[in-house]
Amino acid sequence: MAAVREFFGLRASAQQPIPFPHQTHVEKAMLKCTETCHESVEKGPAAGIPSVKTCMICHESIATDRPLIMKITNDYYKKNLDLPWQRVYGFTPESHVRFNHAPHIRAKVECTNCHGDVAKMTVAERKVDHSMGFCVDCHRERKASNDCLTCHF
Amino acid sequence: MDRRNFIKLTAVTGGAVTLAGCGNPEHELIRFVPDEDLTPGLAEIKNGVCPQCSAGCGTTVRVMQGDVDTVRGGQAGVVTMSLAKKLEGNPTHPVNQGTLCPRGQAAIQIAYHPDRITQPLKRRGARGTNDFQPITWDAAIAELVGQLDMLASSKAQPALACWTRPGSSARRDLTALFLARFGAPPPTTFELFSDDVLRRANEMSFGRAQLPTFDLAASRYVISFGADFLGTWNSPVAHTAAYGRMRQGRPGIRGAFVQAEPRMSLTGASADEWVAVRPGTEGVLALGLAHVIMREKLRPADAAGRAGALVDGWARGLADYTPQAVEQKTSVKAARVERLARELADQRPSVAIIGGAALAQANGLFQALAVNALNALLGSVGTPGGLSFTPQAGAASGTGKTLRAAAADILAGDKPPVQVLLVDRVNPVYATPPGWRVKEALLKVPFVVSFASFVDDTSVLADLILPDHAFLESWTDARPESGATMALATVAGPAMKPLYQTRATPDVLLDVAKKLAAPIKPELPWTSFDQMLQATIGEEAWAVATKQGWVELKGAQGQRAEGKGQREREIAREPVFDGDAAAYPFHFLPYASQAFLDGSLAHLPWLQEMPDPISTAMWSVWVEINPQTAGRLGIGDGDVVEIASAHGSVRAPALVSPGIAPDVLAMPAGQGHETFTRYASGRGSNPVKVLGPSVEQETGALAWAATRVKITRIGEADGGLIRFGASLTEAEHTHR
Numbered sequence: 001m002a003a004v005r006e007f008f009g010l011r012a013s014a015q016q017p018i019p020f021p022h023q024t025h026v027e028k029a030m031l032k033c034t035e036t037c038h039e040s041v042e043k044g045p046a047a048g049i050p051s052v053k054t055c056m057i058c059h060e061s062i063a064t065d066r067p068l069i070m071k072i073t074n075d076y077y078k079k080n081l082d083l084p085w086q087r088v089y090g091f092t093p094e095s096h097v098r099f100n101h102a103p104h105i106r107a108k109v110e111c112t113n114c115h116g117d118v119a120k121m122t123v124a125e126r127k128v129d130h131s132m133g134f135c136v137d138c139h140r141e142r143k144a145s146n147d148c149l150t151c152h153f
Numbered sequence: 154m155d156r157r158n159f160i161k162l163t164a165v166t167g168g169a170v171t172l173a174g175c176g177n178p179e180h181e182l183i184r185f186v187p188d189e190d191l192t193p194g195l196a197e198i199k200n201g202v203c204p205q206c207s208a209g210c211g212t213t214v215r216v217m218q219g220d221v222d223t224v225r226g227g228q229a230g231v232v233t234m235s236l237a238k239k240l241e242g243n244p245t246h247p248v249n250q251g252t253l254c255p256r257g258q259a260a261i262q263i264a265y266h267p268d269r270i271t272q273p274l275k276r277r278g279a280r281g282t283n284d285f286q287p288i289t290w291d292a293a294i295a296e297l298v299g300q301l302d303m304l305a306s307s308k309a310q311p312a313l314a315c316w317t318r319p320g321s322s323a324r325r326d327l328t329a330l331f332l333a334r335f336g337a338p339p340p341t342t343f344e345l346f347s348d349d350v351l352r353r354a355n356e357m358s359f360g361r362a363q364l365p366t367f368d369l370a371a372s373r374y375v376i377s378f379g380a381d382f383l384g385t386w387n388s389p390v391a392h393t394a395a396y397g398r399m400r401q402g403r404p405g406i407r408g409a410f411v412q413a414e415p416r417m418s419l420t421g422a423s424a425d426e427w428v429a430v431r432p433g434t435e436g437v438l439a440l441g442l443a444h445v446i447m448r449e450k451l452r453p454a455d456a457a458g459r460a461g462a463l464v465d466g467w468a469r470g471l472a473d474y475t476p477q478a479v480e481q482k483t484s485v486k487a488a489r490v491e492r493l494a495r496e497l498a499d500q501r502p503s504v505a506i507i508g509g510a511a512l513a514q515a516n517g518l519f520q521a522l523a524v525n526a527l528n529a530l531l532g533s534v535g536t537p538g539g540l541s542f543t544p545q546a547g548a549a550s551g552t553g554k555t556l557r558a559a560a561a562d563i564l565a566g567d568k569p570p571v572q573v574l575l576v577d578r579v580n581p582v583y584a585t586p587p588g589w590r591v592k593e594a595l596l597k598v599p600f601v602v603s604f605a606s607f608v609d610d611t612s613v614l615a616d617l618i619l620p621d622h623a624f625l626e627s628w629t630d631a632r633p634e635s636g637a638t639m640a641l642a643t644v645a646g647p648a649m650k651p652l653y654q655t656r657a658t659p660d661v662l663l664d665v666a667k668k669l670a671a672p673i674k675p676e677l678p679w680t681s682f683d684q685m686l687q688a689t690i691g692e693e694a695w696a697v698a699t700k701q702g703w704v705e706l707k708g709a710q711g712q713r714a715e716g717k718g719q720r721e722r723e724i725a726r727e728p729v730f731d732g733d734a735a736a737y738p739f740h741f742l743p744y745a746s747q748a749f750l751d752g753s754l755a756h757l758p759w760l761q762e763m764p765d766p767i768s769t770a771m772w773s774v775w776v777e778i779n780p781q782t783a784g785r786l787g788i789g790d791g792d793v794v795e796i797a798s799a800h801g802s803v804r805a806p807a808l809v810s811p812g813i814a815p816d817v818l819a820m821p822a823g824q825g826h827e828t829f830t831r832y833a834s835g836r837g838s839n840p841v842k843v844l845g846p847s848v849e850q851e852t853g854a855l856a857w858a859a860t861r862v863k864i865t866r867i868g869e870a871d872g873g874l875i876r877f878g879a880s881l882t883e884a885e886h887t888h889r
Contacts, residue, residue, distance in 0.1 A: 040192045040193055040194070043192045043195065044192040044193060044194045044195040045193075045194035045195070046193035046194035047193075048191075048192070048193045051186055051187055051233070052186055053186060053187075076186075077186070080185055080186050080225070081183060081184060081185060081186065081230075082184035082185055082186045082187065082232075082233070083184070084182055084183070084184045100194075
């Protein structure tokens with residue numbers, strides 16, 4: 001039904017190359033969302049998805065005997081291939097939305113507010129529906145602008 | 154469910170069954186590890202040099218992270234990298250002043266073209282069959298080095314030749330240096346719509362062998378003889394900016410503009426007055442104007458100085474060019490000649506411009522000298538509102554034989570004087586008349602190397618293709634010949650990393666020079682092209698150049714020198730046309746296309762899609778014909794016609810247009826490539842293949858407006874003429 005979803009301006013649900021355990025990285029490795037992996041959110045409009053090079057910063061020496069780590073090392077990193085991560089959230093071009101993380105970070109909106117509690121998930125799933133109503137409600141609550149051109153172009 | 158979604162859903166249900174099988178397209182992609190650390194969503198603005206013509210405009214390049222299809226180690230996939238997204242004019246650049254023409258805007262498609270050559274290719278099948286096999290760079294360089302070593306060992310260094318495009322740049326200097334130090338003759342430069350005739354005329358009249366720069370912004374009256382200076386000629390972006398100021402930039406003063414040409418160009422369409430002058434008589438009209446000005450003593454006759462002395466009869470007030478005599482030759486009414494002359498002299502500063510078809514005649518030099526003399530008489534040389542010459546730094550690289558002579562030499566003997574030929578950024582097989590026999594000559598050269606990024610009509614005949622980077626991936630430079638009041642170089646570094654296994658041609662030459670069995674002497678002191686650029690520009694200026702995308706060059710030659718004021722030999726005063734007037738009753742006028750210029754840009758789909766500003770036609774070619782003539786011959790709009798000269802024929806749809814003289818047929822250049830990517834191959838026809846081989850004698854430049862033709866109606870409209878807004882059929886939309 002991918003074509004139908006696309007036609008209605010809905011993103012297809014993501015299919016990831018490996019079941020990346022967010023929970024392990026946040027709870028056991030004590031990593032913060034925006035420190036190593038989604039670091040661009042502090043610098044630019046998009047959070048970014050890390051390349052396999054980022055994985056290897058730690059996994060060159062940590063947990064190298066686990067099957068999934070061996071898979072990303074041998075099947076991807078050593079072949080100069082990147083993990084084909086797919087975006088979980090995001091707007092389709094047809095929705096004409098230009099989203100910028102920066103003002104939301106400045107307004108101290110928590111990651112979980114829009115992305116759900118990813119820290120408790122293995123593979124990130126779309127738990128929050130980014131409908132226009134969702135955005136508008138929050139904007140109204142926080143007295144942010146609800147002018148069309150704030151989000152749409 | 155609202156109405157809109159209901160309609161969408163009904164539309165979808167039919168297609169959904171078949172489409173559902175496609176799955177998520179992102180999922181199947183192979184991704185390569187990115188080489189750069191990037192911040193998604195943040196744009197960076199870098200500098201660029203527009204590669205599309207020799208005007209040398211500076212661009213800005215918007216660079217942002219993105220995904221791009223690429224090939225790594227023979228495997229196709231996707232990589233995330235910094236990508237050039239949009240080109241605009243560099244706001245600080247003295248030539249284009251922040252603006253850019255549509256051809257420049259479309260240059261971004263060069264980098265992402267689906268038919269780019271992605272790695273070195275070696276010919277496998279017969280020449281011209283487009284049967285190449287990919288090879289590594291090491292093997293490719295070794296191949297070229299081997300060929301050059303063979304020449305050197307048999308003391309046959311002069312048998313290396315290079316065909317390239319004109320225009321002043323460090324890249325061309327490097328090519329010339331490489332050839333000279335190897336022991337080969339200087340490169341042959343070629344351009345279909347060449348301005349060499351005007352350069353020669355300016356050297357004779359004003360002592361400067363270059364194209365003029367016009368201070369239109371301060372002019373009050375401009376008359377142009379055939380020069381499409383707002384569209385395709387000389388430095389069109391600079392002219393357009395200045396023209397805008399001339400017409401609307403001065404409160405209370407709107408400069409007047411008259412265009413004299415047999416076919417209405419984009420520039421002619423902007424004029425206050427359009428004068429349909431007979432082809433090859435533009436110079437006569439200019440001298441008629443000068444005659445009236447001198448007769449009425451509106452300007453002192455001696456103001457013309459040495460430029461005037463070059464024109465026979467100037468001292469006697471051009472007695473042969475009375476308005477009545479001019480009317481007979483040019484078909485411009487005597488009263489109109491009188492009026493235009495008075496306006497020119499009264500509304501100074503005024504300036505006359507000559508370019509395009511007026512120069513492409515057997516008497517092109519005479520015509521240019523006539524207009525130069527008129528400008529001198531008007532006191533418009535080196536003055537505000539007139540013409541001047543952009544100072545040039547350093548000596549121009551030497552130019553070798555003309556292409557026509559080079560081809561003739563190759564065809565003359567049993568053993569061709571050229572054994573190894575380097576072809577860089579020219580497509581002469583497409584852009585030369587059949588009488589020059591360039592393709593035959595190329596086939597006779599034992600080893601042809603091309604640096605092309607695309608397989609085109611010429612590179613398809615090569616034995617080895619060493620693909621150049623796209624301009625956005627390499628160091629590029631240009632030294633504008635005109636369009637500015639100071640000597641400058643436009644310079645830019647790579648805006649993005651190379652997408653494919655290509656190499657910058659100057660770097661390849663530097664590499665080859667070092668790998669020869671007997672390395673060339675004196676050695677070229679640089680290991681890469683940017684080192685050479687830096688060395689020629691100088692350390693201090695380099696910092697400025699890399700920051701703003703251009704730099705003023707010091708030590709430039711002064712604004713103006715004096716001409717010699719005398720001719721070495723007689724020059725042709727009368728136009729000579731190829732073909733008998735009875736058998737071939739029409740003048741044939743090919744012209745530089747607004748989209749493709751001489752055809753070198755026909756591979757860019759944005760330009761194919763761009764409607765021609767006069768005819769609104771796109772993706773096609775046409776023959777412009779006057780409504781009276783068309784009526785007389787029973788030719789309707791869109792009908793297929795055949796244009797034939799003594800040298801060849803082409804077919805194209807007719808476009809009935811009032812903006813053309815009744816005895817002239819015109820056709821835009823650019824289409825009709827046999828081989829030039831999926832967008833241009835086999836599309837339309839090529840007017841150059843009708844042209845006679847005649848040249849202007851002094852310069853050897855092709856007289857491309859001097860052929861006579863006949864026209865025959867072949868049949869009904871076949872849909873070949875596609876106009877903007879017309880509904881396109883599926884077939885027309887499908888590219889091979």
